Amino acid sequence: MTPRLAGKVALITGTAGGQGREAALLFAAEGAMVVGCDIETEAAAETVELVRAAGGTMTSTHPLDLTDDDDVRAWVGEAAQRYRAVDIVYANAGATRFNPVEHVTVDEWRFVLAHELDVAFLPIRHAWKHLKASPAGAVVLVGSTAGISGSMTNSRVAHTVTKGGIVALTKQLAAEGAPHGIRANCVSPGMVATPATAKDLLAPGHPMSDISRYIPLGRVGSPREVVRCALFLASDEASYVTGANLVVDGGWSAVLPGHW
Numbered sequence: 354m355t356p357r358l359a360g361k362v363a364l365i366t367g368t369a370g371g372q373g374r375e376a377a378l379l380f381a382a383e384g385a386m387v388v389g390c391d392i393e394t395e396a397a398a399e400t401v402e403l404v405r406a407a408g409g410t411m412t413s414t415h416p417l418d419l420t421d422d423d424d425v426r427a428w429v430g431e432a433a434q435r436y437r438a439v440d441i442v443y444a445n446a447g448a449t450r451f452n453p454v455e456h457v458t459v460d461e462w463r464f465v466l467a468h469e470l471d472v473a474f475l476p477i478r479h480a481w482k483h484l485k486a487s488p489a490g491a492v493v494l495v496g497s498t499a500g501i502s503g504s505m506t507n508s509r510v511a512h513t514v515t516k517g518g519i520v521a522l523t524k525q526l527a528a529e530g531a532p533h534g535i536r537a538n539c540v541s542p543g544m545v546a547t548p549a550t551a552k553d554l555l556a557p558g559h560p561m562s563d564i565s566r567y568i569p570l571g572r573v574g575s576p577r578e579v580v581r582c583a584l585f586l587a588s589d590e591a592s593y594v595t596g597a598n599l600v601v602d603g604g605w606s607a608v609l610p611g612h613w
Contacts, residue, residue: 362388388436397413442480570604
């Protein structure tokens with residue numbers, strides 16, 4: 354069986370861990386030439402080693418600040434020069450802060466906008482001309498259930514705004530990309546067990562630590578479960594899918610909470 358991404362060049366941001374590392378491993382296993390990046394140097398290098406040990410092809414630039422336009426331009430340009438193509442951009446990277454509206458400082462607000470919107474937009478902007486030249490260009494963004502609903506247990510006004518922006522960005526990219534054969538889609542995870550969530554949302558004592566009680570499937574998700582959905586959207590299997598926001602949350606946002 355032919356690998357689903359055979360011969361494709363995939364730019365994946367935030368490959369040092371969590372969903373980014375899973376994406377690098379899975380996309381490479383499906384035949385993609387993966388070009389990664391991250392601000393974390395040691396963990397990013399470890400991901401490259403893991404991919405290569407599994408027989409995949411991967412290069413990475415680390416550290417890379419995805420909020421720096423010049424650095425992002427150089428990263429995309431080097432990838433395009435090395436492989437003579439860019440077929441997929443998986444804008445996975447992001448960092449956030451949680452606070453209720455009256456406690457969000459201007460600096461915090463700007464940090465979240467930069468680290469959840471700029472870090473997604475800049476790689477896409479610089480890769481766009483290469484995606485236009487691809488026979489099947491594909492963009493996958495990472496939204497969140499935060500982008501489609503508010504929360505009474507997690508005060509996250511800035512995060513809600515940025516993830517709502519990612520969903521809207523997906524739709525506009527789908528519109529602008531369609532004449533060029535570029536598809537743009539989004540995966541929106543609910544609660545996923547990652548090193549980051551283990552330190553905050555799923556940490557003992559946090560109001561959301563027992564959220565699995567309220568998820569219809571009875572558990573939080575894993576990074577691989579999200580990445581499998583992204584793989585589908587990036588592959589030719591989703592050749593007639595664009596502008597979609599695929600929610601990956603165990604039914605959390607679809608079902609009203611109630612007693613079991």
